[in-house]
Each structure stands twice: as C-alpha cells, then as structure tokens.
Amino acid sequence: MVRQMAKRIDKIQLKCFRGATKPFVLEMDSQKHTVLIFGENGTGKSTIVDALDVCSNGGTGSLEEVSAGNHKHKFLESVGNTGELEVVLTSEGNDSVGRLKASGIVVSGPQHIPMVRVLRRSQILKVVNAEPKKRYEELRSFVSVPNIEQCEKTLSEALKAINRDHTEEVKARNDAEEKLRRFWASEGSSDGTPVNWASKRLKQVPAGLELEIKNLEAVIKNYGSLDEELVSFQETQGELEKSRKSLTKIQKDIKIKKDKKKEVDEALIELLQSASEYLGDNEKLESCPVCEQPIKAKALKKKIDERLELENELVTLLAKQKEAEAEVKESLSAEKESRKNITQSASKLLKATLEYQKAPNSVIKIKDSEFSQLGKEDAAKDSQTQLAKNLYAIVNKGSQALSKKMESNRKEKEQRSSVEIFLNSFQEKQEKSKELETTQKWLGKSLEILSGKRKQFVDEVLKDVSKTVKELYEKIHPGEPLGDFQLQLDERYQGSLDLKGRFGLAEDILPQAYYSESHLDSLGICVFLALAVKFKTDVVVLDDVFSSTDDPHIERFMDLLHELQSSFPQILLTTHYRPLLDRYRYERGPVGKIQLVELLVWSIGEGVRHTKSKLAVEELKINVDAVSMDRQVVGAKSGVVLESLLNHFSILYGLSLPVGKRPTLGNYFDAFSSKLKSKLTIEKMEDDGKTTKELKELKELIDKLNTFSWVRNQVGAHFDFSSLSDVVVKEFGQCVLNLAGLIACDECGALPKKNRSGSYFECHCSLTRLHPIQIPD
Amino acid sequence: MKNEAEEKLGPQIVEAIKASGLIDSKEAKVFEENLLTGKITAAHWRQYAEKAADRASKDGSTNG
Numbered sequence: 033m034v035r036q037m038a039k040r041i042d043k044i045q046l047k048c049f050r051g052a053t054k055p056f057v058l059e060m061d062s063q064k065h066t067v068l069i070f071g072e073n074g075t076g077k078s079t080i081v082d083a084l085d086v087c088s089n090g091g092t093g094s095l096e097e098v099s100a101g102n103h104k105h106k107f108l109e110s111v112g113n114t115g116e117l118e119v120v121l122t123s124e125g126n127d128s129v130g131r132l133k134a135s136g137i138v139v140s141g142p143q144h145i146p147m148v149r150v151l152r153r154s155q156i157l158k159v160v161n162a163e164p165k166k167r168y169e170e171l172r173s174f175v176s177v178p179n180i181e182q183c184e185k186t187l188s189e190a191l192k193a194i195n196r197d198h199t200e201e202v203k204a205r206n207d208a209e210e211k212l213r214r215f216w217a218s219e220g221s222s223d224g225t226p227v228n229w230a231s232k233r234l235k236q237v238p239a240g241l242e243l244e245i246k247n248l249e250a251v252i253k254n255y256g257s258l259d260e261e262l263v264s265f266q267e268t269q270g271e272l273e274k275s276r277k278s279l280t281k282i283q284k285d286i287k288i289k290k291d292k293k294k295e296v297d298e299a300l301i302e303l304l305q306s307a308s309e310y311l312g313d314n315e316k317l318e319s320c321p322v323c324e325q326p327i328k329a330k331a332l333k334k335k336i337d338e339r340l341e342l343e344n345e346l347v348t349l350l351a352k353q354k355e356a357e358a359e360v361k362e363s364l365s366a367e368k369e370s371r372k373n374i375t376q377s378a379s380k381l382l383k384a385t386l387e388y389q390k391a392p393n394s395v396i397k398i399k400d401s402e403f404s405q406l407g408k409e410d411a412a413k414d415s416q417t418q419l420a421k422n423l424y425a426i427v428n429k430g431s432q433a434l435s436k437k438m439e440s441n442r443k444e445k446e447q448r449s450s451v452e453i454f455l456n457s458f459q460e461k462q463e464k465s466k467e468l469e470t471t472q473k474w475l476g477k478s479l480e481i482l483s484g485k486r487k488q489f490v491d492e493v494l495k496d497v498s499k500t501v502k503e504l505y506e507k508i509h510p511g512e513p514l515g516d517f518q519l520q521l522d523e524r525y526q527g528s529l530d531l532k533g534r535f536g537l538a539e540d541i542l543p544q545a546y547y548s549e550s551h552l553d554s555l556g557i558c559v560f561l562a563l564a565v566k567f568k569t570d571v572v573v574l575d576d577v578f579s580s581t582d583d584p585h586i587e588r589f590m591d592l593l594h595e596l597q598s599s600f601p602q603i604l605l606t607t608h609y610r611p612l613l614d615r616y617r618y619e620r621g622p623v624g625k626i627q628l629v630e631l632l633v634w635s636i637g638e639g640v641r642h643t644k645s646k647l648a649v650e651e652l653k654i655n656v657d658a659v660s661m662d663r664q665v666v667g668a669k670s671g672v673v674l675e676s677l678l679n680h681f682s683i684l685y686g687l688s689l690p691v692g693k694r695p696t697l698g699n700y701f702d703a704f705s706s707k708l709k710s711k712l713t714i715e716k717m718e719d720d721g722k723t724t725k726e727l728k729e730l731k732e733l734i735d736k737l738n739t740f741s742w743v744r745n746q747v748g749a750h751f752d753f754s755s756l757s758d759v760v761v762k763e764f765g766q767c768v769l770n771l772a773g774l775i776a777c778d779e780c781g782a783l784p785k786k787n788r789s790g791s792y793f794e795c796h797c798s799l800t801r802l803h804p805i806q807i808p809d
Numbered sequence: 810m811k812n813e814a815e816e817k818l819g820p821q822i823v824e825a826i827k828a829s830g831l832i833d834s835k836e837a838k839v840f841e842e843n844l845l846t847g848k849i850t851a852a853h854w855r856q857y858a859e860k861a862a863d864r865a866s867k868d869g870s871t872n873g
Contacts, residue, residue, distance in 0.1 A: 176814070177812070178847065180845070180847070181847075183843070183844050186849055186851045187849070187854045190851035190854035190855050193851060470862040471859055475858045477829055478826060478857075478858070481826055482822055485821055485825055493814070
C-alpha cells in the first residue's frame, strides 16, 4: 500500500463490527477540520476508532492490548453477529472495504487510503511511563527503519562470520608456525625466525640428495642380491663336493668287487641286462635277433636273469655309479649357473657402488680398476667369482655405514617435506588472513557508517520532535517550570528510547518521576502529536485521551489542536468528558471548525447510534421560532445561554462575583461596571482581517437583557402562575440570541477570547474582535 | 512497504557508503533498492567488501 497525497475520511460505514450490531454510518462534514465524538462510556467510541485503525494500519485496534489469544481478529465481529463484517471508509469518493478473513481484516479498494495514526489513553502511559524499550516499541512506527535495520543486521552477521574465519585462519597459521618453530629449534634456531629459516632451508636444495638416496638404495639392493647369490653358490659347491665324494666311493666299491671276481665281464653283464630287458619287452620273440637261431623268449629270459642274479651286487653298484655320475653333472651345472648369477649381481653392485661413490660424502670407496675384469666373458670363472667376493667384502665392510647414511638421508628428506608443508601452510594462511583482515576493515567501516547514519538520522528526528514536543507542551502548560523534553536513543541498547526533561533548575530528570499525572498526559499527547507532525499523517485520532487534565488545560489543548489543522487534513477526537462537548455547544471554541457528534446509549438491539449535537443557540433558536413555543423551555434555555455568555465576559475581564455560591444572572449583570459596559464593542472584520465590516456597542443590549433576567426564573425555572405574555418570553429569547450572534464569530463560531494584539480580544480566526482589552480606569 | 523514514535515510546511507568506496557508482542503484527492501544479505555484504578490496588494491589505494 503506497501513501501519496494527504486525504480525509468522508464517511465511515460499519456492519457487524464490534459494537455496531446494526449498520452504522457516520458522515464527516467536509467543511469541518475536527470531528468531536462525544459518548459516555460504552456507547461505541472505540468501535469507530478501531474501524479506522484496523483498515488503515491492520492489526486489531484496541484489542491488541487485550489478552485474547492469537486470533484476536475474531473478536472484531459483533456479538451475536448474523451478517458479514464490513467496514467501509470513504475518502475522496472512493470506498475502501475491509472484510474479515482468516488472517484478519483484509482491505480492498483504492490503493491510497489515508494514513491514520491513533493515540489511545493506554498508549499515553506507555509513551511516557514505560521503560525505554517499551516506549520505543510504542513509537516504533514513527522512528523505525525496518528494512535498513535488517540490512544492518546482515552486515553485522557478515562481519561476525569474517571475524570467525579470520580467527580460524590465524590459528591455522600459528599452528604451522609453531611446527616450524620446533624444527627450527632442533636445527639450532638460525636465520632469525622459523619462517626465514624454513624458506632459506628449502631454497638450499641439496642437489644430490635424491640421487644419493636412489644410488644408495641400488647399492643396498644389489648388495643384498649378491649376498644371496654367494650363499647359494656356497650351497651348490657343497652339493657338488658331496656328489663327487659319493661317486668316488661307488667307483672304489666296484673296483673291490672287480678285484675279487676277476672273471667278471662288465660288458657281458651289461649285455645280459640289456638282453633281459629286451626279452621282457618281447616275450613272443621266436628267434635271436643276433644269431637268428630259434629261441624260446621266456625261457631264455629266465636263464639270463638267473645268470645276472649271480652278479647282482656288482650290478647294483654299477647302477649307483650311473646315478652318482648324473648328480655330479647336475651339481656342476648348478655351480656354473650360480657363478654366472654371482657375476651378474656383482656387476650390478659394482655399477651401483661406482655411481653412489660419486657423492661427496660417500661412505664406500672402491677402485674401478680392481674390478675391470668383472663380467668379462673371457675371464676365468674362478677369478670372476673371486672378484665378486672381493667386491662383496668391501661393500659388506661399509654396510653399516651405508644403512646409517641411508637412514640419515631418509630423515633429511622427510624433514624437508614436512618443513615444506608447514611453510606452505603458514604462507597460505598468512595470505588468507590478510585478505580477511582487509574484508574485515571494509565491513567494519560499512557497519560504522550504516549504524552511525541510522542513529544520527533517528537522533535528528527525535531532536526535531523533541523541539516540537517542547513547543506544543508549552502551549498547554505556559510558564510552568517543566520542559526541555528530550527524546533520545540509548546508545547502549538497540530499540531503547530515553525521555528526559527539566523540572525547575533540575535538568535531565525522568519526567515520570517528578511530573503530575495530568502533566504526563499532556506530555504523552504532545510526543504523539509531534511525531505525527514530523511524519506524514492524514488523520490524527485521539481516543478518549483526557482523564486527569483540568479544564483550563483542556481549553488550551483544544486551541492547540485547532492550530494544528494545517499539519493534518483531519483530526478525530473522542471523549466521554461532557464539558468538552459543552465548550463548543456554548461557543467557547471555534465551533465553525468542529463537527460535533454525540453517541447515544448503546444496546445490542440498536448497536452504535449517533446524533448531531446542536449548539445551545441553535436549540434556543428552534424553540424561539417554534409555532407552538414552549415558554418554559425558551425561558430556561435563554437563561442558560445568557449565563454562559456573561460568564465568558466575567472571565475575560475578571469581574467580581460572589464567592462560595453559584452566580445568578443578577450577580453577573451587577459585576459589570458602567465604564466597561459603555466601552464594550464588537468589531466584525472583512475576510482580509484588516477592514472593519461592522462595529456594534453592546451596552444597550446588555442593559435590556438585564431588565429581562427575571423572566428566566419566573418562566424557565419555577411554577408560573402569572400573566406574563409569550411575547415577553420570546423577546427575552431573541435578545439572548442577538447577543450570542453578535459576540460569536460568523466564521469560526468562537467567542473572542484571545489576546494576541494586546488591545482587544479576538476569536480563533481573528475576524471578530471584542473591545476593550481591559476595564477602563 | 517503503516507509517515509527509510526513504529519507536510504539515500544518505548510499552516498556515505559510496564515498567510503565499498560500492561504486554502477552498483549504487541496485544497492539502494536492496537496502530499502531489506534484501542485502550477509553474502552480499561480503561480496561488496571483497570487490571493494580488489578495486582498492588495483588502484593502489589503502582505503578500507
């Protein structure tokens, strides 16, 4: 909903809304700036105010302050309601219609409805008496900037998140630095700082470290291989020796057997063995394959086997000899293979060793020339093996130093790797934390700007408002030692509004601690009005805000409201205070500017009802002009209006009246001095306010009224058994109307009472003047 | 719904934020719209700050 130009409310129509159990229509007089709705308690004032509030501002109006659960809007419907709730606000010919939905009152119609600001009696207490936080809540709609506050909140969150990130990065950086510090300390704490030391150390890359480790690994690996080959060679040699010994023994045994049995023909035995095997394989053979003579194969085999049995031992030995010879042959082959492997391993070890010993701090030194024959094919196999063994011996001698060196190199490598990781981590976190510091600064500065501007803005608004409050308050309570009100945000707490003032010489006091209830009421209303003046407000609604204020202050307050008509297009005032209504009915205020509405007694069957309040002079005129005049009514009403007018004179001129009793008309007339009467003059001005339109002395009329004053008592207040004619009564009434018509301003309807010029009294609009300003000497 | 106070305060903040260097002239319009509708998130603020830092480092400025 967008607020645009200022607007008035022309008509309110209610159906089934709160007290309006029957349709209610209130039309606003477009010529009157202020609407005064008078109603005794329970006649429907809050119903009308709530309708305006709910349609313009949402919510549930005065129900907001009632404990009625979360669905208070349900209670906006009239009790015993049988129809649909409807609120129609008419503004500039357009109707905005509010209906009750599940979420509350939903308004449809023109987009631009008047901005209505409502002040209730209960809010006054909160504005003035409440704690600073609650006071802020009450005035929040004026001074809050919710969207900007939301952005300020997210900015604050962003800053907090950055602070957290920064803390984590710094911690990680410090951890990395601490780890570097340990390495640095273990290395002697050189180069100033751990980071400098690490950077320098990583720059000084030992060129051969990786190569040396690689070569060392090759030496150690090939040394191990050669070691294994030598062990294996030793085993093959053992096997060879063992098989040779076995063969020698068998050969010796065969020799002994042969020596014992000289006729043994080894060749024959072999022949017989072969023949037996042959016959075994060819049992059906019928002739000898050598001599081709007929044979019986089975029988012949049997005969040969019997002969061989005789030579059995020898045969066995001969068989073993064959096996032993095969074993020797096998061992020789294995030995040869082993020698070959030894040579190969030794060659590799030699190569690795020669490569390794190029390192400046090599722990092994061999002469290449000593092993020049190693691996050469034409070299004798024993010398090759010996060279291998020599090489092995040299390396074996330095093997412990090699392992140590290897361990040391690996440690060096690992440490460098760790230092590199921690240094990189340190540098990365350092860079990141610096970036975050920069972001932190930007966000911090932005938060400072945003927060500062918001507070400055609100403070300026409050300062401005405070100034207006002071001005308004001094108009209601002129010359009193209270004042210099200051509304200010409490820097320590968000959404907290302090209210301070002056009491005599004491400054910066809490008004609620020193001021009377009526002063606090005035102050609360002034704060509200000042804010409404500062911020665009179309319709100001003051809902029964007077309770402890006395008549003179109400008088001044109403004058103040009339002065503020240029600030608001419309003011709506409700009251249960009858003197306020009568103030206008008897023309003590600018009745030409105010619409008087009087609410009638409420009932569930009739709902909220109202009637137009008539001015006292209007009522009198109706009765005077009546065809069938009620002489008692005319007599009584004339007396009351006359009394009101004379009372006005007595206040203006400080006329002496009896103390301790209610003055009579006679007392008022007696109080007029002849000097005053002779000078009393009404001056009516043209619209320019400078040219006199009419000048009328009042003496004659007052004297005439003085002669009629008994009519009031005789006809208007007592049983009348006289022959007084209606003509006299009517004339009395007409004279009172004449005086009222002369004194009351034709434009604003108010009696002259303001002393702005210092030389006459004038009405609210200054077009009617009363002379003199004081009783002549 | 925009409110009168925000419509008065918003431009003042935008000018001050622009003068600080957090946003540049091109970003000002969108920034103001988002400010007045409460749509600048924490992530947006961080982006603005990082971009501002980037601009400042390119300009050789120490602003911020």
